[in-house]
Amino acid sequence: MKPTTAEELASRAEEMQLLVPGDLHDVWAELGGRNVPTEALGSALLRHELLTSYQLERLLRGDRQGFFYGSAKILYQVGAGSFARVYRARHIDTGATIAVKVLRSRFSADPEKCKAFRREGEMGRLLRHPNIVAIEDVGQQNNTSYITMEFVEGQTLRELVRIRGAVDVPHAVDILAQLLAGLEYAHRRGLTHRDLKASNVLVSATGVAKLVDFGLAGVDAETGDKSLGKMEQPRTIDYATLENLAGMKDDSLRSDIFFVGTIAYLALAGKSALKETRDRAERGNPRRFTSIVPLHTAAPEVPRDVVDVVSRMIALDPMDRWQTAADAKRAVDPLRAKYAGSDGVAAVAGAAPAAPTGVVQKAASRGTLMVVETGEKSQQMLRDLLAGLGYRVLMTENPDRALGRFSTTPLPADCLVVSAQTLGDTAVEAFNRLSTDPFFSVVPAILLVGPRQRDLAARALVDDRRKTLEAPVKGPELTALLDTIVKK
Numbered sequence: 001m002k003p004t005t006a007e008e009l010a011s012r013a014e015e016m017q018l019l020v021p022g023d024l025h026d027v028w029a030e031l032g033g034r035n036v037p038t039e040a041l042g043s044a045l046l047r048h049e050l051l052t053s054y055q056l057e058r059l060l061r062g063d064r065q066g067f068f069y070g071s072a073k074i075l076y077q078v079g080a081g082s083f084a085r086v087y088r089a090r091h092i093d094t095g096a097t098i099a100v101k102v103l104r105s106r107f108s109a110d111p112e113k114c115k116a117f118r119r120e121g122e123m124g125r126l127l128r129h130p131n132i133v134a135i136e137d138v139g140q141q142n143n144t145s146y147i148t149m150e151f152v153e154g155q156t157l158r159e160l161v162r163i164r165g166a167v168d169v170p171h172a173v174d175i176l177a178q179l180l181a182g183l184e185y186a187h188r189r190g191l192t193h194r195d196l197k198a199s200n201v202l203v204s205a206t207g208v209a210k211l212v213d214f215g216l217a218g219v220d221a222e223t224g225d226k227s228l229g230k231m232e233q234p235r236t237i238d239y240a241t242l243e244n245l246a247g248m249k250d251d252s253l254r255s256d257i258f259f260v261g262t263i264a265y266l267a268l269a270g271k272s273a274l275k276e277t278r279d280r281a282e283r284g285n286p287r288r289f290t291s292i293v294p295l296h297t298a299a300p301e302v303p304r305d306v307v308d309v310v311s312r313m314i315a316l317d318p319m320d321r322w323q324t325a326a327d328a329k330r331a332v333d334p335l336r337a338k339y340a341g342s343d344g345v346a347a348v349a350g351a352a353p354a355a356p357t358g359v360v361q362k363a364a365s366r367g368t369l370m371v372v373e374t375g376e377k378s379q380q381m382l383r384d385l386l387a388g389l390g391y392r393v394l395m396t397e398n399p400d401r402a403l404g405r406f407s408t409t410p411l412p413a414d415c416l417v418v419s420a421q422t423l424g425d426t427a428v429e430a431f432n433r434l435s436t437d438p439f440f441s442v443v444p445a446i447l448l449v450g451p452r453q454r455d456l457a458a459r460a461l462v463d464d465r466r467k468t469l470e471a472p473v474k475g476p477e478l479t480a481l482l483d484t485i486v487k488k
Contacts, residue, residue, distance in 0.1 A: 043426065078099070087100045399426060406443050
């Protein structure tokens with residue numbers, strides 16, 4: 001049943017263990033009592049960061065599930081696929097940020113899908129390497145299967161290339177070396193991935209690359225670690241097509257090397273080696289593999305020695321590829337050291353690989369923006385847009401906290417972006433404080449308004465450093481506006 005009053009909403013939040021009674025004392029005082037609209041309490045809870053938009057929306061819908069999975073308290077959704085959704089969460093005992101992957105409800109009654117999902121977790125839980133996402137727990141709650149894992153603050157390599165284009169050579173080679181290090185470790189344990197693709201590579205904000213999703217992994221019966229046990233060996237249609245084409249059935253170790261090569265190709269060229277399609281017939285067509293444009297043609301600026309290594313990885317004949325991940329890594333490591341020096345990234349022999357700072361520098365090359373937005377989907381859209389434009393993004397749901405941060409020296413960001421699309425009047429009030437309070441006179445700011453919020457835009461106090469911008473936001477328009485107000 002949906003809560004119909006503010007008190008019912010508060011009680012439901014406490015019942016769901018999202019709040020404790022003491023949390024609400026300041027909120028009720030701010031609202032002047034409990035006889036207020038449900039929406040007013042919800043907005044206050046978001047401003048005080050006592051609830052997230054995800055939690056509030058579920059409470060207002062009357063949901064009683066989906067707030068906790070095992071020891072994880074769900075904060076908001078960060079990704080979704082056809083098979084599962086991924087959430088950012090907080091460990092209720094340690095407070096650590098973790099990720100939770102939850103099988104979609106439509107698959108909960110499918111034994112095979114549940115088995116495959118649990119298999120992914122069980123496989124991954126036995127792997128511990130800096131370049132493999134660590135799985136912590138595999139469980140089931142309210143007839144829903146879930147996996148808790150290490151949270152990587154970053155994006156998939158596919159997203160990174162889609163937003164920014166090709167990765168520069170030093171950092172593409174560094175990412176490749178990291179992936180091969182993780183793959184070498186898995187292969188040493190007799191475990192092949194069998195579903196390597198750019199969307200299964202996470203690149204953190206500090207440039208660390210990690211393999212994820214060993215759900216189709218296979219175990220070699222002879223060399224496999226006994227702790228991994230005997231498991232079936234499924235494979236994707238891409239792997240099957242490659243192996244059938246080469247006449248080498250279940251050649252997944254060298255197939256893994258091939259598909260790591262296609263990931264490196266994507267990073268270096270900014271486009272896929274294989275035609276991208278969801279059509280199974282197309283994916284099973286051998287011409288996808290026989291018509292790959294040579295890397296030196298697709299990306300003529302890439303040095304020849306890098307091209308040669310990647311081209312050998314994606315050779316159609318498995319005998320022409322590097323035969324092990326260790327062999328490929330030995331070929332890549334000298335390139336990593338050679339090209340790291342070309343942009344000032346030091347390479348120390350025998351030391352642990354340094355995070356490729358260029359990934360961070362590229363992401364933050366235009367500066368840092370603090371964004372105030374409470375809508376979950378809007379947050380993600382703004383993150384993707386601004387990161388794609390080259391900005392580092394700090395996100396908060398609380399405009400008062402944002403203003404508090406800008407009252408310190410040095411400023412936490414180059415500009416404050418306040419979205420009125422979900423905050424409404426509260427956003428305008430926060431924005432106008434920047435123009436009326438001399439303390440904030442040097443703070444550049446943008447008020448984002450929706451197409452139906454022109455009345456709010458009309459009430460905004462704009463000047464040389466404070467401007468309004470109507471959604472949907474266009475990248476060039478936003479960049480030009482930021483360049484104007486930040487440089488004043």
